[in-house]
Amino acid sequence: MSSVMVARIKQKRIAELISKGMRLDGRDITEYREVKLEMGVVERAEGSAHVRLGKTEVMVGIKIELGEPYADAPEQGVLTVNTELVPLASPSFEPGPPNENAIEIARVVDRGVRESKAIALEKLCAVPGKKVFVVFVDVYVLNHDGNLIDASALAALAALLNTKMRKYEVKDEGVKMKSGYTQLPVANHPIAVTLAKINDKLVVDPSLEEEQIMDARLTITTGKDGKVCAVQKGGYGYFTKGQILEAVIIAKEKAKELRKLVVKE
Amino acid sequence: MINLPTFYESRQLVTPGDLLAEGNYIAGDNTHKEDDKIYATRVGLVDCERRKISVTALKAFYVPSIGDTVVAKVAEVGVGGWMVDINAPHLAVLRASDVLDRPFRPQKNDLASLFDTGDLLIAKIVAYDRTRDPMLTVREPGLGKVTHGLVVEITPTKIPRVIGRKGSMINMIKKETRCRITLGQNGLILINGKTLEDEQIAAMAIRKIEKEAHTSGLTDRVTEMVRKEKGGVEHTSKEE
Amino acid sequence: MNIPRKKSEKLIDKNGIRADGRKPDELRPVKLEVGVLGNADGSAYFQQGKNKILAAVYGPQEVHPRHLTIPDRALIRCRYHMAPFSVDERKHPAPSRREIELSKVVRGALEPSVFVEYYPRTSIDIFTEVLQADGGTRCASITTASLALADAGIPMRDLVVACAAGKIDGQLVLDLNDVEDKMGEADMPVALMPNYNAITLLQMDGQLTSKDLEKVLNLALDGCKQLYILQKEALKSKYVAVKEEVKE
Numbered sequence: 001m002s003s004v005m006v007a008r009i010k011q012k013r014i015a016e017l018i019s020k021g022m023r024l025d026g027r028d029i030t031e032y033r034e035v036k037l038e039m040g041v042v043e044r045a046e047g048s049a050h051v052r053l054g055k056t057e058v059m060v061g062i063k064i065e066l067g068e069p070y071a072d073a074p075e076q077g078v079l080t081v082n083t084e085l086v087p088l089a090s091p092s093f094e095p096g097p098p099n100e101n102a103i104e105i106a107r108v109v110d111r112g113v114r115e116s117k118a119i120a121l122e123k124l125c126a127v128p129g130k131k132v133f134v135v136f137v138d139v140y141v142l143n144h145d146g147n148l149i150d151a152s153a154l155a156a157l158a159a160l161l162n163t164k165m166r167k168y169e170v171k172d173e174g175v176k177m178k179s180g181y182t183q184l185p186v187a188n189h190p191i192a193v194t195l196a197k198i199n200d201k202l203v204v205d206p207s208l209e210e211e212q213i214m215d216a217r218l219t220i221t222t223g224k225d226g227k228v229c230a231v232q233k234g235g236y237g238y239f240t241k242g243q244i245l246e247a248v249i250i251a252k253e254k255a256k257e258l259r260k261l262v263v264k265e
Numbered sequence: 266m267i268n269l270p271t272f273y274e275s276r277q278l279v280t281p282g283d284l285l286a287e288g289n290y291i292a293g294d295n296t297h298k299e300d301d302k303i304y305a306t307r308v309g310l311v312d313c314e315r316r317k318i319s320v321t322a323l324k325a326f327y328v329p330s331i332g333d334t335v336v337a338k339v340a341e342v343g344v345g346g347w348m349v350d351i352n353a354p355h356l357a358v359l360r361a362s363d364v365l366d367r368p369f370r371p372q373k374n375d376l377a378s379l380f381d382t383g384d385l386l387i388a389k390i391v392a393y394d395r396t397r398d399p400m401l402t403v404r405e406p407g408l409g410k411v412t413h414g415l416v417v418e419i420t421p422t423k424i425p426r427v428i429g430r431k432g433s434m435i436n437m438i439k440k441e442t443r444c445r446i447t448l449g450q451n452g453l454i455l456i457n458g459k460t461l462e463d464e465q466i467a468a469m470a471i472r473k474i475e476k477e478a479h480t481s482g483l484t485d486r487v488t489e490m491v492r493k494e495k496g497g498v499e500h501t502s503k504e505e
Numbered sequence: 506m507n508i509p510r511k512k513s514e515k516l517i518d519k520n521g522i523r524a525d526g527r528k529p530d531e532l533r534p535v536k537l538e539v540g541v542l543g544n545a546d547g548s549a550y551f552q553q554g555k556n557k558i559l560a561a562v563y564g565p566q567e568v569h570p571r572h573l574t575i576p577d578r579a580l581i582r583c584r585y586h587m588a589p590f591s592v593d594e595r596k597h598p599a600p601s602r603r604e605i606e607l608s609k610v611v612r613g614a615l616e617p618s619v620f621v622e623y624y625p626r627t628s629i630d631i632f633t634e635v636l637q638a639d640g641g642t643r644c645a646s647i648t649t650a651s652l653a654l655a656d657a658g659i660p661m662r663d664l665v666v667a668c669a670a671g672k673i674d675g676q677l678v679l680d681l682n683d684v685e686d687k688m689g690e691a692d693m694p695v696a697l698m699p700n701y702n703a704i705t706l707l708q709m710d711g712q713l714t715s716k717d718l719e720k721v722l723n724l725a726l727d728g729c730k731q732l733y734i735l736q737k738e739a740l741k742s743k744y745v746a747v748k749e750e751v752k753e
Contacts, residue, residue: 100609103602115710216613218707228718231693231709236581236616238703241722248715251587278744280737281618281655282663282700297620297662305698306620306660308740323744325658326546326565354565354627395625398575420658479744480751 006065011213018198025054026080029203030250035154035261039162047184051155054207055145059087060137060155062163064184066126066132076257077124077132081110083139083152090144094218095134107145108205108232109139109153112221115229118160120187126168126175133165135184147206149219150258153192158262160186189263190229191255195247197239202247204254218244222250228252276312278479279305279320286318293319309422310479323479327353327451329390329399334408336416336449337401338385344375349386349401352418352451357399359388364403385411387447387455405449407447414457415464419475421452426478427471434474434484441491443465466494516673516685523685525675529678532668532688532728537649537739538654547657549739551649554682555639557591560649562657579624583612585646587635607643614647614696614706618661619654629659640683641669644694647706648732655740664736667696667706668728672713677720679728692716693697695725699733 014024021029033054042048069076075244081107085093099107113119124133139152163184166177191209196206196214206214215237221230228248233239239247279285283305285296292298295307296318305311309322320452329351337357338474341348346360380386387408392400403409419427427448428435439446444458445465454471458464470491477483507564517523527533533554541547545561552558568574585607589596600608615631631653633646644667651665670679673689691711696703704726713721 098602100605103605104609105608107602111710114713223712227712227714228709229712231707231718232610233704233707234613236613238617238698238701238705239707240702241704241726244704244707244722245715245719248718252715278741280664280740282698283737295660297660304662305595306662307658308655308744322658324656325660354624355567471577477747477751480748482751486751 014209014213015199018201018203018210021201023203023207025207027205029201030254032036032205032254032258033206033207035258037154037261039158046165047159047161049155049158049162051151051158053075053147053151053154053205055143056147056151056208057141057143058148058151059140059142060152060154060159061140062159062184063136063138064163064165064169065134065136066131069125069129069132069159073121074129075125075132076121077119078134079110079114079119079121079137080134080140081106081113081137081156083109083141083143085148089141090173093141093144101255104232104234105141105149108149108192108219108221108230109137109156111230111232112153112192113156113160116190116221116223118157118186118188118190118223120185122137122184126170127173130173131175135160135163144208146193146211147205150192150194150205153190153221154258154262157189157191159188160184161189161198161262188223188225189259190221190223191258191262192219192230193251193254193258194219195250196235197237197243202243202250204250218247220248222252224254224263226252276310276479278308280308281306281309283311285311285320286313288317291317293317294359295320295322295325322420322422324420325422327351329353329355329357329393330450331390331393333359333390333450334447335388335390335401335451336411336447336453336455337386337388337451339380339382339386342380342382347376347380349388351388351390351401352421352449352453353399355398357388357390357401359386359401359403363401380410380499385455386415387411387449411455414455415468417456417468417471418472419454420448423478424448424450424452426483427454427474429463429484434487434490437465437488438470438491441488441495442470466491469494516688516709517676517678521676523673523678523731525634525682527680529676530724530727532680533682534733535732535735537652537735539652539739540743545653545657547653547655547659549649549652549656551645551652553641553645553680555637556635556642556645557637558633558635558642558645558649560631560633560646560653562629562650562653562659564629564633564657565624565659566630568626568628573628575628577625578621579619580628581612581619581621581631582628582631583608583615583631583650585611585633585635585643586641587638591635591638595745607646610706610708611643611647611650614667615654615665617649617703617705618663618665618698620660620662620747629654639681640681641694643667643706644669647696648736652736652739663698663703664733664740665696665698665699665705666729666733666736667694668725668732669694670715670725670728671711672721677717677724681726691721693718693721693725695722695729697726697729697733699730 036052045061164181216235307322309320340350388401447455536552547562580641647667693709696706
């Protein structure tokens with residue numbers, strides 16, 4: 001629950017505008033805020049990116065370390081996504097372990113990367129059953145002005161595209177690091193698109209104020225082939241089947257646009 | 266059985282979400298109107314009177330109403346009064362000024378000696394709205410601390426069934442078991458009888474009413490049961 | 506101890522029969538019971554194939570801790586939790602990240618059905634415990650918790666019912682069990698308030714074309730509607746039983 005409440009009079013205004021297809025900041029209901037993307041901002045990390053989506057700011061750092069595989073996937077590397085809602089990002093963020101909101105963002109971003117098979121985890125196995133590479137995707141939210149999921153997913157993808165791994169060789173079941181780097185192979189480019197339902201209308205990329213008055217939100221993640229790899233309904237309202245199908249169409253379109261910003265052809 | 270101009274028959278069992286009627290009807294108890302449709306919001310028996318559709322809920326918690334008599338338990342002794350459990354979502358407040366005749370001085374000892382945690386009270390709701398806890402009074406005759414008797418709890422929506430048409434059910438039980446019975450609108454019922462057995466029989470009758478509230482012919486069956494139980498008791502005491 | 510499944514075993518054979526003998530659009534056998542716990546204000550128990558779910562509701566009641574009280578509506582809190590012995594490899598009792606996310610989405614599925622404005626400054630606490638898990642537990646938890654809410658006498662817009670559908674071995678199927686969920690191509694849990702056509706839970710993981718997504722969604726909604734009938738029967742059953750008893 002945010003302690004930054006939207007004054008009732010402003011809430012009414014936002015809702016009224018949206019019924020007419022307009023938004024407080026002048027955007028169309030299917031328009032994203034301005035996206036600014038910078039890659040390789042943290043040299044000590046294996047990969048990194050900084051995304052600005054309107055005033056929302058998210059930084060993602062990738063660290064790759066040797067670790068043990070999961071018992072049920074001995075020949076696969078490990079992908080783990082964590083999100084920190086850093087207290088400096090919003091008066092409503094408190095210090096402490098990740099709460100349900102942070103966990104939800106992390107798991108939705110994870111789902112997008114994992115289900116789209118963006119990273120071939122089999123290629124990250126050094127010694128089967130014993131030593132694999134663990135890809136840590138740490139999402140750091142620096143300023144919260146709405147739509148943290150899309151910003152985080154975008155930054156995560158950009159960071160992964162920017163990730164370099166040390167070259168290594170396996171000798172006697174031991175892993176020895178060599179000089180030089182290889183690019184982490186990224187096979188798919190999942191993009192999350194979130195729509196909020198306000199007064200029965202679907203608006204893309206909700207701002208913080210819009211999130212505070214929305215009935216519910218729907219995040220749809222699609223891969224570069226247009227296949228849907230993750231869906232997450234959030235909020236405490238509902239959608240009709242028609243709205244969901246409409247959202248999928250919009251999400252595919254917007255994902256194509258956003259993808260162009262991250263993936264240079 | 267009256268034929269209702271709705272989708273259900275009178276006194277048919279409905280569940281939350283059931284569409285009861287469509288058109289120019291009024292939403293009664295335990296229903297919700299959206300656009301022109303009236304839906305049930307609780308499990309219960311549907312009925313239609315004039316153009317009002319309502320559902321008699323078979324299970325619901327007590328929501329206080331000004332003027333209700335309640336059987337309640339003291340939960341906390343505070344500084345200015347007591348917090349009282351009236352079997353509702355909120356605790357109720359009984360101010361010290363309601364009970365004391367002299368001007369009130371904050372001495373916690375005084376209050377506990379009047380009503381202590383765990384004491385049973387019969388009280389009346391004098392104030393209640395969405396922004397604050399319900400307020401009680403014990404000033405009227407018949408209200409105040411209860412020192413003996415048996416308390417039975419039933420779901421509050423079935424209190425009218427315990428009363429019966431024009432009091433037929435409750436009067437029968439009182440007469441047959443020779444008990445004084447105070448019905449709290451909050452579902453708590455206080456039974457005071459001449460013997461423990463009489464109190465138990467009254468309690469049995471009330472529990473039977475609660476279980477079978479949605480059936481017909483209940484008054485006859487309860488009367489039969491009470492007389493049978495009473496017949497047994499008198500038999501025993503005569504042998505002594 | 507379970508022997509690990511060979512990846513080559515098929516989930517669904519060429520006749521369209523699944524490993525557990527079901528047809529593609531067939532639900533697992535279901536048993537629902539309402540009012541099973543003595544202390545809770547409302548409760549229900551659900552068995553769906555090997556899933557065993559228990560749900561309890563306390564409330565509306567005073568909010569503890571006090572500072573969480575909302576002045577104009579009820580606070581809904583929800584806990585989705587799995588018992589340590591509910592899965593093959595013992596699960597640590599502390600809430601995992603998955604349970605925390607699922608507690609959030611289960612709450613999101615149930616809250617739209619409750620008239621929260623009717624009970625300001627109170628809390629309604631929903632607890633679901635998975636005693637045995639075999640896939641689709643978040644859906645089963647929602648279906649069970651909704652019954653517990655109704656059993657508690659809390660006024661509701663509609664019951665909420667949930668069911669998952671997905672894709673296994675290229676075929677679209679209803680109500681995936683654990684193996685089908687893990688080895689299949691996609692799993693989509695859906696929760697529905699049938700009388701309002703309101704979808705209150707929607708998640709998907711896997712890969713689906715938008716055409717298949719629509720088909721899977723329809724399949725899940727169909728499963729929901731079948732379960733809804735059983736939900737209503739479970740709510741009425743004790744009253745129906747008493748009526749039958751009394752007629753004798």
